[in-house]
Amino acid sequence: MVARMWRGYAATAAHADAYEAMLKPELLPGVGKKKGYRGSHLLRRQAGDEIEFVTILFFDSLDDIKALTGPDFETAVIPAERKQHLSRYDARAVHYDVPATHKLG
Numbered sequence: 001m002v003a004r005m006w007r008g009y010a011a012t013a014a015h016a017d018a019y020e021a022m023l024k025p026e027l028l029p030g031v032g033k034k035k036g037y038r039g040s041h042l043l044r045r046q047a048g049d050e051i052e053f054v055t056i057l058f059f060d061s062l063d064d065i066k067a068l069t070g071p072d073f074e075t076a077v078i079p080a081e082r083k084q085h086l087s088r089y090d091a092r093a094v095h096y097d098v099p100a101t102h103k104l105g
Contacts, residue, residue, distance in 0.1 A: 001101070003058050003096045004058075005055070005056050005095070005096065006076055006090055006094075007052060007054050007090045008089035008090070009051065009087050010053070011049070015087070016053075019082060022082050023042050023053075023055070037057070038060065039058050040056060043056070062095065074092045074093055077093075
């Protein structure tokens with residue numbers, strides 16, 4: 001399994017709440033129907049004057065991620081309607097092999 005991790009930041013609580021509301025049904029539009037998709041986590045924390053978000057999406061393989069993103073698989077995928085709520089964000093996602101997991105409650 002492979003985890004795709006990315007960070008984005010909102011400058012105000014109002015923007016953070018709006019951004020989070022857009023992500024709760026699904027982190028990326030249609031990703032839940034993609035081959036190899038295993039689930040995701042959305043993390044949020046106050047980080048100084050900003051609100052930081054971390055998204056972690058899990059896939060069976062890097063090839064499954066490339067089928068979603070295209071050959072430049074590290075490029076961040078941020079729909080325009082969500083981008084407007086971010087003050088800054090990582091232009092690139094990072095990927096990790098997942099050698100072990102533990103089921104959450």
